[in-house]
Amino acid sequence: MLARAGHASLDELFAPIPAALRLARALKVPEARSEQEVFEHLAALAARNEHAQAGPWFLGAGSYAHYLPSAVDALVSRAEFTTSYTPYQPEISQGTLQAIFEWQTLVCALTGLEVANASMYDGASATAEAALMAMRVTRRRKVAVAAGLHPHYRQVLETYLDGLDAAVVTLPLAADGRSPVPAAALDPEVACCIVQQPSFFGTVEDLRAAAEAAHAHGALLVVSVAEALSLALLEAPGALGADIVCGEAQSFGVPMSFGGPHLGFLAARTAHVRQLPGRLAGQTVDAEGRRGFVLTLSTREQHIRRERATSNICTNQGLCLLMATIYLALLGRRGLRELAELNLAKAEYAKARVRATAGLSLPFSAPTFNELVIGLSEPAERALDRARAAGVVAGLDLAPHAPALGPAVLFCATELASRASIDRALGLLAGAST
Amino acid sequence: MSRNAAPGIGYEEPLLFERSRPGRRGAEIPASDVPPADVAKLLGPLARTDLPGLPEVSEVDVVRHFTRLSTWNAAVDLGLYPLGSCTMKYNPKLNERVARLPGFAAAHPFSPAERVQGLLALFFALEQLLAEISGMDRVTLQPAAGAQGELAGIMMIRAYHEARGEKRKRVLVPDSAHGTNPASAALNGYEVVSVASGADGILHPDAVAAAMDEQVAALMITNPNTLGLFERHIAELSEIVHAKGGLVYGDGANLNALLGIARPGDMGIDVMHMNLHKTFSTPHGGGGPGSGPVAVKELLAPHLPVPVVVRRSDGAFAWSDDLPGTIGRLHGQHGNVGMLVRAYTYILSLGAEGLRRCSEMAVLNANYLLARLGDVFHVPYPGTVMHECVLSDRSFGDSGVTTMDVAKRLIDHGYHPPTIYFPLIVPGALMIEPTESESLEGLDRFAEALLEIAAEAKSDPDTVRSAPHRTRLRRLDETLAARKPVLRWQPDEPSR
Numbered sequence: 060m061l062a063r064a065g066h067a068s069l070d071e072l073f074a075p076i077p078a079a080l081r082l083a084r085a086l087k088v089p090e091a092r093s094e095q096e097v098f099e100h101l102a103a104l105a106a107r108n109e110h111a112q113a114g115p116w117f118l119g120a121g122s123y124a125h126y127l128p129s130a131v132d133a134l135v136s137r138a139e140f141t142t143s144y145t146p147y148q149p150e151i152s153q154g155t156l157q158a159i160f161e162w163q164t165l166v167c168a169l170t171g172l173e174v175a176n177a178s179m180y181d182g183a184s185a186t187a188e189a190a191l192m193a194m195r196v197t198r199r200r201k202v203a204v205a206a207g208l209h210p211h212y213r214q215v216l217e218t219y220l221d222g223l224d225a226a227v228v229t230l231p232l233a234a235d236g237r238s239p240v241p242a243a244a245l246d247p248e249v250a251c252c253i254v255q256q257p258s259f260f261g262t263v264e265d266l267r268a269a270a271e272a273a274h275a276h277g278a279l280l281v282v283s284v285a286e287a288l289s290l291a292l293l294e295a296p297g298a299l300g301a302d303i304v305c306g307e308a309q310s311f312g313v314p315m316s317f318g319g320p321h322l323g324f325l326a327a328r329t330a331h332v333r334q335l336p337g338r339l340a341g342q343t344v345d346a347e348g349r350r351g352f353v354l355t356l357s358t359r360e361q362h363i364r365r366e367r368a369t370s371n372i373c374t375n376q377g378l379c380l381l382m383a384t385i386y387l388a389l390l391g392r393r394g395l396r397e398l399a400e401l402n403l404a405k406a407e408y409a410k411a412r413v414r415a416t417a418g419l420s421l422p423f424s425a426p427t428f429n430e431l432v433i434g435l436s437e438p439a440e441r442a443l444d445r446a447r448a449a450g451v452v453a454g455l456d457l458a459p460h461a462p463a464l465g466p467a468v469l470f471c472a473t474e475l476a477s478r479a480s481i482d483r484a485l486g487l488l489a490g491a492s493t
Numbered sequence: 494m495s496r497n498a499a500p501g502i503g504y505e506e507p508l509l510f511e512r513s514r515p516g517r518r519g520a521e522i523p524a525s526d527v528p529p530a531d532v533a534k535l536l537g538p539l540a541r542t543d544l545p546g547l548p549e550v551s552e553v554d555v556v557r558h559f560t561r562l563s564t565w566n567a568a569v570d571l572g573l574y575p576l577g578s579c580t581m582k583y584n585p586k587l588n589e590r591v592a593r594l595p596g597f598a599a600a601h602p603f604s605p606a607e608r609v610q611g612l613l614a615l616f617f618a619l620e621q622l623l624a625e626i627s628g629m630d631r632v633t634l635q636p637a638a639g640a641q642g643e644l645a646g647i648m649m650i651r652a653y654h655e656a657r658g659e660k661r662k663r664v665l666v667p668d669s670a671h672g673t674n675p676a677s678a679a680l681n682g683y684e685v686v687s688v689a690s691g692a693d694g695i696l697h698p699d700a701v702a703a704a705m706d707e708q709v710a711a712l713m714i715t716n717p718n719t720l721g722l723f724e725r726h727i728a729e730l731s732e733i734v735h736a737k738g739g740l741v742y743g744d745g746a747n748l749n750a751l752l753g754i755a756r757p758g759d760m761g762i763d764v765m766h767m768n769l770h771k772t773f774s775t776p777h778g779g780g781g782p783g784s785g786p787v788a789v790k791e792l793l794a795p796h797l798p799v800p801v802v803v804r805r806s807d808g809a810f811a812w813s814d815d816l817p818g819t820i821g822r823l824h825g826q827h828g829n830v831g832m833l834v835r836a837y838t839y840i841l842s843l844g845a846e847g848l849r850r851c852s853e854m855a856v857l858n859a860n861y862l863l864a865r866l867g868d869v870f871h872v873p874y875p876g877t878v879m880h881e882c883v884l885s886d887r888s889f890g891d892s893g894v895t896t897m898d899v900a901k902r903l904i905d906h907g908y909h910p911p912t913i914y915f916p917l918i919v920p921g922a923l924m925i926e927p928t929e930s931e932s933l934e935g936l937d938r939f940a941e942a943l944l945e946i947a948a949e950a951k952s953d954p955d956t957v958r959s960a961p962h963r964t965r966l967r968r969l970d971e972t973l974a975a976r977k978p979v980l981r982w983q984p985d986e987p988s989r
Contacts, residue, residue: 060857060861060933061857063861063864063865064857064860064861064863064864065860065864065877066860066877069853069857072853072856072857072860072877073754073755073856074877075722075723075725075876075877075879076723076725076754076755077725077728079728080727080728080755080759080760081754081755082628082753082754082755082756082759085753085845085846085849086625086626086752086753086845086848086849087625087845088622088625088626088840088844088845088848089841089844089845090844090845090846091842091843091844091846091847092841092842092844094587094842097587097591097838097841097842098587098590098591100841101591101594101834101837101838102591102594102596103611104596104611104612104614104615105591105594105595105596105597105611106596106611107596107609107610107611107612107614108596108597108600108604108608108609108610108611108612109600109601109604109608109609110595110596110598110599110600110601111595111599111600111601112595112599113595116601118601118603118604120603121602121603121825121826122601122602122603122826124599124601128519128520130519130552130555130556132593133556134555134556134559134560134563136589137559137560137563138568138569138570138571139563139564139565139566139567139568139570139571140559140563140566140568140778140779141568141570141584141589141776141778141779142568142569142570142574142581142584142776142777143566143567143568143569143574143777143778143779144574144576144579144581144777144779144780144909145777145779145780145781146779146780147576148567148900148904148909148910149966149969149971150901150904150961150964150966150967150968150969151565151566151567151904151909151964152565152566152567152779153562153565153566153965153966154562154563154564154565154566154779155562155566155779155780157506157508157562157565158559158562158779160508160980160981160982161508161509161510161982163980163981164508164510164546164981164982165546165547167546167981168544168545168546168547169544169546169547173981174980174981175980175981177780178780178781180637180638180641180782180824180829181637181824181825181826182825183822183824183825184637184641184823184824184825191680209825211822211825211826212825214821214822215821215822215823215824215825217821218648218798218820218821218822218823219644219680221648221651221820221821222648222651222681222682223681223682224682263536263539265539291544292532292536292540292541293536293539293540293541294538294539294540294541295541298541307825314593314598314599314831315598315599315600315601315602316592316597316598316600316830316831317597317600317601317602317609317612317826317827317830318601318602318824318825318826318827318828318830319602319637319782319824319825319826319827319828319829319830319831320637320781320782320829320830320831320832321825321826332978332980338780339978339980340980341974341975341978341979341980342974342979342980343969343970343971343973343974343979344969344970344973345966345967345968345969345970346959346967346968346969346970347967349966349967351966351969352969353969353971353974355971355974355975355978355980356975356978357975358975360672361640361672361673361675361676362671362672362673362915363672364672364676365672365675365676365685366675366676366678366679366685367679368672368676368679370676370680371640371641371643371644371673371676371677371679371680372638372640372641373638373639373640373671373672373673374638374639374640374768374770374777374780374781374782374783375638375780375781375782376637376781376782377777377778377779377780377781377782378776378778378779378781378782379778379781379782381559381778381779384509385555385559387547388509388519388548388550388555388558388559389518389519389520389552389555390518390519390520390547391517391518391519391520391547391548391549391550392513392543392544392545392547392548392549393518393549394518394519394520394521394522395544395547396543396544397522398522400529400530400532401522401523401525403530403532403535404525404527404528404529404530405527407527407528407530407535408527408528426535426536426539447608452601452604455603474522474523477526478526478527479526481527
């Protein structure tokens with residue numbers, strides 16, 4: 060091979076690299092190990108991590124523990140999906156393209172909007188990209204953010220806006236735990252209001268009122284969803300006036316994986332499709348008139364438009380999109396609804412138990428889905444440590460995220476939570492030691 | 494026709510929504526052990542009543558649907574996938590198994606650091622390995638893909654200049670660069686200035702010197718570049734940029750050529766991203782998830798995204814937000830962690846020698862293909878290439894056969910086409926990256942397919958121009974898709 064390539068040695072192949080730039084030593088990387096040795100090393104690292112399959116789990120806050128149907132992993136493990144590239148050559152990528160088209164259709168159905176892209180990195184960057192899109196559509200540079208937006212989404216939004224001469228203002232938290240959009244807090248400079256549904260505190264927002272307030276000032280309403288399962292139970296944001304719906308679809312069959320890879324999504328109205336970031340699959344026909352799918356409207360994208368693209372996104376979260384499409388197909392019209400109702404029922408049961416438990420309280424009165432804030436009578440860190448000592452992960456300590464609340468945890472009850480485990484977790488939070 | 498593709502039975506498959514039949518379902522929900530929730534009472538008008546847009550299909554429907562769809566894809570596990578600058582190498586199965594261990598896959602990002610020490614230890618070790626491989630000082634694992642890594646790098650460059658009281662306005666990008674480079678710089682508010690490559694396909698010091706001044710924040714450079722050529726003036730280019738106070742951004746998309754051979758950090762690069770889904774074998778997944786860690790020299794370390802992993806004096810690992818110059822948080826949590834687990838597994842499996850061997854074989858394979866094809870196909874920039882080579886359709890003259898036709902005809906031979914019409918500076922480019930995963934026989938078969946197509950372009954151009962002929966669907970009408978966008982299924986769309 061070397062001779063055919065016109066070289067006498069492997070070293071000579073690298074002659075274009077000036078000698079002074081060549082590495083004169085071996086990399087300080089451990090020597091190669093067998094598959095068994097590497098597996099054992101990684102298994103030992105994995106064994107040192109707390110995880111949701113080891114015991115009762117009530118921690119959500121943007122990454123949700125749901126049951127993963129067996130068919131999801133079996134199907135996404137097919138190498139034809141796993142080891143293919145972005146479908147730039149449609150004739151040999153129809154599997155990926157049709158799945159993207161199906162995902163776009165499902166996202167439109169769940170959000171009540173007309174066009175959805177083929178995924179963003181995660182809920183946080185999807186929210187930041189939604190704000191940038193709203194700024195392009197309205198040609199304005201101010202973003203109003205609800206207090207109930209996930210604190211990490213808020214931080215990522217600020218990172219993305221830094222350097223762009225944009226302003227971020229915060230809408231206050233109401234006593235019932237919601238973040239209403241007061242028309243008086245807006246002005247004609249505001250490009251969009253970003254409201255999370257349900258909020259970081261689990262409360263269900265009044266999106267119709269938020270949309271009216273935003274639209275009265277010519278601003279867009281961006282609804283960010285961190286727990287996508289809620290879309291099966293709550294009115295579609297698009298039907299209530301939201302202009303962009305974005306967020307995190309990890310709940311649809313994607314493992315939590317320590318926060319990633321997750322599945323950002325973004326949907327909008329057809330009128331704004333030219334300002335949409337990310338990839339789109341569209342329907343077309345082949346040379347014989349048969350239906351097929353291609354990536355389309357790519358003049359918005361970086362590989363065509365370069366510095367004038369709507370976003371720099373290229374590789375996105377393709378395989379996670381496939382997981383979610385399979386998950387939604389399995390659960391389907393009735394299963395997804397029943398699952399969402401079961402989540403609601405578990406959280407409502409927890410609420411009723413909190414009301415009946417001395418030492419615990421419900422600081423917020425607004426309706427919730429599967430997550431709620433529970434007030435404690437001691438520092439949350441202590442209560443959560445006690446629960447962990449008994450093998451229960453009983454929620455998120457809100458002290459770093461919302462110190463004004465006093466001692467409190469964010470408690471998430473999904474279909475994985477049994478009645479007995481809810482009783483036990485709440486008992487531990489209230490002071491019991493087992 | 495070369496013996497790679499074979500005839501076989503393929504299946505048609507409608508959309509999920511067209512398979513839907515009332516009452517079917519693919520999953521049962523467990524019986525409830527708590528009182529049912531009164532949705533109307535609890536949520537009133539906030540609730541929706543139904544999900545008519547979701548399909549009703551059984552589990553076997555779903556399994557057949559997606560299994561059939563999968564058979565319509567080309568994939569690395571089926572054969573050579575020579576997409577230039579995409580590094581479609583083999584993805585070892587161990588990586589997949591390890592990433593699914595519950596201690597990784599079911600871990601939660603809000604678990605306290607002391608409860609996820611295995612993950613933090615992996616982060617810390619992977620950061621050190623990537624720093625050593627790239628020749629840099631510090632690494633962030635947060636960026637979810639190469640383009641988000643570029644954005645992080647550009648933001649750190651901005652933060653660096655602003656910390657010195659400077660507001661620079663421009664970023665230099667060679668005309669051979671990936672589209673993400675100018676898009677990332679523009680996304681962070683920079684004006685992009687394109688710098689022309691020389692007649693030999695690489696960037697020359699005089700071109701950069703002419704564009705460089707105190708208003709330029711950075712030069713973004715890909716090395717080897719998208720022609721597969723090593724930018725041999727890189728050290729001098731870096732000096733020119735540094736002399737005017739600018740920084741050098743390295744796009745690591747083509748790092749697969751350099752493992753253990755040379756390090757960007759030793760060439761004057763100040764900040765670079767690496768694509769774990771290219772160089773470090775995490776699967777591409779039909780368009781992600783990827784992972785784009787960013788490595789920096791010490792001068793940019795104060796501006797890394799937070800949180801960062803630190804090792805405490807007692808040896809335990811912790812998160813730290815204590816970085817006053819940080820650009821902030823870039824990812825909702827800690828990045829595409831499942832990809833980090835896979836890449837770490839890959840590096841440990843290969844070791845120092847194995848990594849070097851990857852690059853040696855990747856470069857040998859690219860040069861071998863170039864030697865086999867260069868007499869027949871036009872080679873716009875002759876010479877020794879690194880991990881990929883670029884051909885063009887100029888050799889087809891007035892036959893009417895274009896790069897697009899060659900690409901589509903390759904499909905009939907059972908190959909995914911190379912990257913086409915990129916880089917933009919080569920009209921009709923065919924950019925071929927075989928990677929180290931291919932054997933000599935595999936490369937020969939691929940070369941023979943391309944040579945056969947070149948001969949066919951002369952003897953029977955119409956067959957080439959109307960390819961593909963052996964696929965389930967013939968050539969697809971991309972113009973129609975863009976002119977009349979149909980971006981979702983609707984019940985009233987006429988079915989075809």
